[in-house]
Amino acid sequence: MGRDDFVISARSIFLNKGNRQKFSLLTLIIVSIIILSLEYFKTGPVNQFRIFAKDVIFKTSYFIALPFSSVKNTYHGFNDYLKIYEENKKLKNTKLNIQELKFENQFLKEENIRLNELIEEKSLFSDNYHVTKILLDQESPYLRSIVINKGFKHDIKLGSAVRSGSYFVGKVVGVNYLTSRVLLINDLNSKIPVIIEPDGTSAMVSGNGSKIFGDIEYLPEKNQVEEGHIVYTSGTDGIISSGIPVGKIIIKNSQKSVRFFTDFDQIKYVKVYFKK
Amino acid sequence: MSLFANRIYSKTITSLPTLILFLVLILDLNINIIYKNYDFIINFSYIIVFFWSLKKPEHLGYGLIFFAGIINDVVQSFPIGISSLDYLSLSVIGAFIRNRIVMYNLIYDWVSFLIAILIVGSVNYIILVTIFRIPIVYESLILGLFVTFLIYPIFFKIFIWIDNMMLVTENDKKNR
Numbered sequence: 108m109g110r111d112d113f114v115i116s117a118r119s120i121f122l123n124k125g126n127r128q129k130f131s132l133l134t135l136i137i138v139s140i141i142i143l144s145l146e147y148f149k150t151g152p153v154n155q156f157r158i159f160a161k162d163v164i165f166k167t168s169y170f171i172a173l174p175f176s177s178v179k180n181t182y183h184g185f186n187d188y189l190k191i192y193e194e195n196k197k198l199k200n201t202k203l204n205i206q207e208l209k210f211e212n213q214f215l216k217e218e219n220i221r222l223n224e225l226i227e228e229k230s231l232f233s234d235n236y237h238v239t240k241i242l243l244d245q246e247s248p249y250l251r252s253i254v255i256n257k258g259f260k261h262d263i264k265l266g267s268a269v270r271s272g273s274y275f276v277g278k279v280v281g282v283n284y285l286t287s288r289v290l291l292i293n294d295l296n297s298k299i300p301v302i303i304e305p306d307g308t309s310a311m312v313s314g315n316g317s318k319i320f321g322d323i324e325y326l327p328e329k330n331q332v333e334e335g336h337i338v339y340t341s342g343t344d345g346i347i348s349s350g351i352p353v354g355k356i357i358i359k360n361s362q363k364s365v366r367f368f369t370d371f372d373q374i375k376y377v378k379v380y381f382k383k
Numbered sequence: 384m385s386l387f388a389n390r391i392y393s394k395t396i397t398s399l400p401t402l403i404l405f406l407v408l409i410l411d412l413n414i415n416i417i418y419k420n421y422d423f424i425i426n427f428s429y430i431i432v433f434f435w436s437l438k439k440p441e442h443l444g445y446g447l448i449f450f451a452g453i454i455n456d457v458v459q460s461f462p463i464g465i466s467s468l469d470y471l472s473l474s475v476i477g478a479f480i481r482n483r484i485v486m487y488n489l490i491y492d493w494v495s496f497l498i499a500i501l502i503v504g505s506v507n508y509i510i511l512v513t514i515f516r517i518p519i520v521y522e523s524l525i526l527g528l529f530v531t532f533l534i535y536p537i538f539f540k541i542f543i544w545i546d547n548m549m550l551v552t553e554n555d556k557k558n559r
Contacts (some may be wrong), residue, residue: 116479116482116483117479119482120475120478120479120482121475129444129445129446130444130445130446130449131445132445132471132474132475132478135445135446135448135449135467135471136468136471136472136475138449138467139449139452139464139467139468139471140464140468141464142453142463142464142467143462143463143464143465143468143510144464145463145464146462146463146464146515157463160453160457160463161457164453164454164457164458165457165458168409168454168458171406171409171410172409172410175410243411243458244411252460281460288460295422295518295520296518316417316422317417
């Protein structure tokens with residue numbers, strides 16, 4: 108290919124708008140680079156505009172995805188319905204004295220409050236929460252996150268804990284005006300300080316992309332952690348409250364990991380904690 | 384079919400590439416696979432953008448490709464603009480091949496697609512890792528690109544079928 112041919116080709120590709128094209132490729136590439144460089148600005152009007160654009164795209168995507176997500180939910184609902192009979196059979200055979208457990212739980216809570224008062228420990232954490240719908244859920248190798256329907260208008264702050272039922276699922280990593288992004292505990296970048304009971308061993312749960320298991324890091328060399336021990340958030344980061352159940356310890360080939368309590372495929376609503 | 388129904392049908396058929404691209408991005412249909420310790424993604428959007436930029440750029444406008452990239456960035460929480468740059472780079476390579484080649488065949492397209500996604504993947508990796516410090520597992524990226532390359536022929540056949548449907552619709556329109 109001659110040099111002139113190449114120049115003519117390049118000019119035609121980058122500058123000619125072509126049939127039914129409104130913009131040339133060069134214009135759009137330059138615009139992309141400019142937009143990309145605006146990522147440098149984390150505050151001010153550029154950030155405000157970014158927050159607004161994200162809110163609009165999240166909400167629009169949610170409405171477009173609504174018919175498809177309702178099909179998915181119907182499928183999961185149908186599967187749940189099929190499991191109900193079996194579950195009911197199992198529950199009939201399990202003797203659960205819920206009332207007794209409730210009283211015991213209440214007693215322990217009150218005792219905990221009394222003891223905290225004795226040692227004058229101030230509660231850093233909040234019991235206020237919003238139950239919110241999941242707008243989008245993402246599963247890329249780079250990011251396992253969900254987008255929820257609450258933002259800084261609803262007092263949501265960076266780092267707020269997010270639960271599904273009673274179980275910890277992740278923390279808020281991005282807040283827009285009406286929506287927020289939650290980094291799930293199974294994301295590669297997620298590191299949550301935990302305590303493993305009944306021995307009270309401190310460790311860190313880090314995500315590895317798996318929906319079922321997470322890695323346990325920074326365990327003391329001589330630890331008493333055994334299969335079946337329960338992992339709770341420790342609250343040592345001062346952001347996520349302590350005592351939220353995360354999962355159960357399992358040991359495979361002498362490697363300890365945590366099996367999450369939450370089924371990440373089935374989450375539709377979550378509780379997001381906030382402080383006024 | 385009535386004239387109105389005909390018009391709707393023809394509009395839907397000619398907008399199919401755009402519709403498919405936006406649905407793939409909004410519904411996150413890019414399949415995420417975990418194999419052994421590798422977690423990778425099959426990027427259907429790369430196939431869609433490359434194929435239509437190469438064959439019929441008039442059916443998938445550059446402006447729409449740019450906008451699709453912005454949506455992908457917001458949904459995937461990437462720095463805004465990076466996917467637009469990826470998709471537009473694919474369009475540039477597609478347009479370049481279109482300019483140089485008279486006859487098309489699957490093998491030629493397939494090899495060109497491999498070169499194109501390797502270039503785009505490299506640019507993407509360099510920008511994300513060096514400028515934005517986003518940790519990306521290199522093996523996962525390469526594995527994802529390789530699997531995307533492997534499934535190209537399936538989409539090639541589907542898109543050729545869609546293209547033929549478009550041609551029939553356009554001919555019908557002219558004959559009316």
